Amino acid sequence: MGRDMNQRGLNIPADRPPPANHDGQPLEEGRVIEFGTPVIPERYIVYAKRIKAARAARLTFFHSTLFGEPGWDMMLALYIAEGEGRRLKVSDICNESGVPPTTALRWLDRLFDLQMARKRRHTRDHRIFFVEIHPDTTRKLNAYFELALKRHSPPI
Secondary structure, three states: OOOOOOOHOOOOOOOOOOOOOOOEEEOOOOOOOOOOOOOOOHHHHHHHHHHHHHHHHOOOOHHHHHOOOOHHHHHHHHHHHHHOOEEEHHHHHHHHHHHOOOHHHHHHHHHHHOOOEEEOOOOOOOOOOEEEHHHHHHHHHHHHHHHHHHOOEEEE
């Protein structure tokens, strides 16, 4: 059964158990739940994962220097993580980019400058930062995937 809401979009009364991910596991302690964050439909998460997998599959046939869109790879990873109720650390998102760490950090700074992503400090370990997709970016990606699915793909 597909989900209609991601974890951050839920309004959870105080007398209910803490939020859980789609597998029923409790979310990491300290997880920030913001109300009004856009819902990510399950079919868009599936589509984003397919795009990500197709991009990775190209490396089987072509040299990695032929392609390069680390910003897009980061946005896909953040979008998927948001939809699944997961958090990505700065190091995780840098690994998702497929470029050297210094290049990844420059791309990440670009996403912050464009207000497409934001950084949050871990509540207990202040050395750790999480990267989250900005709600406006989620809305834009939702619209993009809706259009792409209508134009280029059979229904998922």
